C-alpha cells in the first residue's frame with residue numbers, strides 16, 4: 001500500500017508548501033535546460049542541428065538562424081531562441097515541420113520545447129518580420145492556425161489555481177513538462193465538429209479556456225476511435241497556447257499504472273506524487289484500465305483529491321460512462337460524476353466525409369470527392385479505420401502511379417472490408433501471421449533483435465495492430481515484449497509513410513491484412 005500524506009485540514013498551509021515545491025521544480029528544469037549541454041544525447045542533437053536546418057525552407061530557417069539546440073531529454077528537444085516572438089513562431093507555425101524533421105532524423109517521435117535566452121539576441125533578431133519578407137515566398141510557411149494567432153496571455157497558474165502574471169523569467173521552459181508529449185496533430189483545429197461530438201468539443205474548449213473553473217473533472221466517454229484522445233491532447237495544446245508555463249500532463253492509464261508499480265518497486269512514491277500532483281492540468285486517458293487495480297486506484301484517488309482541492313483541472317476519458325465501470329471503487333466513480341460527463345458518438349456520414357476531407361488536405365492526399373464519400377459510406381463506426389482506409393487507397397494509387405478514382409477505391413476497400421462484416425482481430429493473430437509471413441518465430445518478432453528485416457516486420461505488425469485492433473499504444477507495446485508506446489507510435493508513422501513510397505511495404509501490408517482477416521473469420 002502506498003503511503004499518502006493526510007489530506008490537509010488547513011488548505012492554506014498545504015498550498016504554501018506546494019508553491020515552494022513548484023518553484024523548486026521549475027528552477028531545476030530551467031537550470032538543466034540552460035546548463036546541461038553535455039551527454040551523448042545532447043551531442044547527438046548538436047551534430048544533427050545543421051542537417052535539420054538544411055531540411056527547412058529558407059524562410060523557415062530564418063527563424064532558427066540564432067537559435068541553439070540546448071538538450072535532448074528522452075523524446076523532447078529543447079531549443080533556445082533569442083526572443084518571445086521567435087518562440088511563438090517556433091511553437092506555432094514551425095512546430096510540426098521541426099518535430100517531423102527531428103523525428104525522422106532520430107527515428108523516434110520527438111517534440112520540441114522552446115526556451116528564450118536573451119543572450120542569443122542580435123540586432124536582426126529584434127525584427128524577425130523583416131528577415132522573413134527578405135527571403136523565400138511566404139507560402140512555404142505553413143498557414144497559421146487559430147492557435148498560432150491566439151493571444152499569448154503570458155500568464156501562468158499559481159498554486160491557488162488562479163491566473164497570475166508569469167514571473168518565471170525569460171529562460172524558463174514554457175511548454176510544460178518535457179516528458180509529457182502531446183501529439184501535434186491532435187488539436188482543436190484538426191478536430192471536425194458534428195452532431196456526434198459537438199457537446200464534448202464545446203466542453204473541452206470551455207475547460208481549456210478556464211482550467212479548474214468550468215467543469216472539474218471533465219469526463220469524455222465513448223467507443224474506440226471516436227476522438228477521445230484527440231480531444232484530450234487538444235485541451236493540452238490549447239491550454240499551453242493560452243497560459244504560458246502551465247504544467248500539463250497527459251498520461252494513459254496504463255502508463256500511470258506502470259508508474260505506480262515502479263514507484264512501489266523502487267520505494268519512491270514522492271517522485272510519483274510530484275509527477276502527477278504538481279501539475280495544472282492532468283489529462284488521463286482510458287481510465288477503464290484502472291479497473292480491478294486496487295493500488296493504482298488508491299494512488300489515483302489521492303492524486304484526484306489533491307488536484308481537485310487545488311482547483312487544478314482533471315480531464316478523463318473512458319470507453320464507458322462511470323456507472324458502467326463496475327470494477328472501479330465507488331469513491332472514484334462518484335468523483336468522476338462531480339463535474340461534467342459527455343459522450344462521443346459515431347459520426348454521421350457528413351461528419352465522416354468532413355473528417356476525410358480535412359485529413360486529405362492536412363496530409364496532402366489527393367482523392368476526389370466521390371471517393372471520399374465512398375470511403376465514408378463504407379466505414380461507419382471507427383474514425384481510426386476511416387483514416388486508415390484513406391491512407392490505403394491513396395498509397396495504392398501512389399505506388400501504382402495511378403490516379404485515385406472509384407474503381408481503384410473499390411478494389412482497395414474490397415480487400416479491406418471483407419464480405420460478411422468485420423471479423424474480430426487480435427494482436428496475437430497479427431503477430432503470428434506476420435512472423436510466419438516473414439519466416440520468423442514469434443519469439444524473434446517480439447524479441448530484442450534489431451536486425452533490419454526483423455525491425456521492419458515488427459513495425460508492420462505494430463502498424464497492423466494499430467489499424468485492425470482497438471488496442472491502445474501501451475497495450476500494443478506490451479504485446480511486443482514490453483516495448484514503450486513511443487516505439488509503437490514510431491512504427492505506425494514509419495509504415496504509414498512507407499506505404500505510399502514502397503511497393504514491397506504496400507504489398508506486404510495488404511497481403512497480411514487479407515490473411516489476418518481470413519484467419520479471424522475461421523470458426
Ligand SMILES: Nc1ncnc2c1ncn2[C@@H]1O[C@H](COP(=O)(O)OP(=O)(O)OP(=O)(O)O)[C@@H](O)[C@H]1O
Nearest residue numbers: 190191192223224225226227228229230355383384
Ligand atoms: N472529430 C474528429 N475530427 C478529426 N479527426 C478525428 C475526430 N475524431 C477522431 N479523429 C481521429 O481519429 C483517430 C482516432 O481518434 P482517437 O485516438 O482520439 O480515438 P479514441 O476515442 O481515443 O480511441 P481509443 O479509445 O481507441 O483510444 C485519430 O487519428 C483522431 O485524430
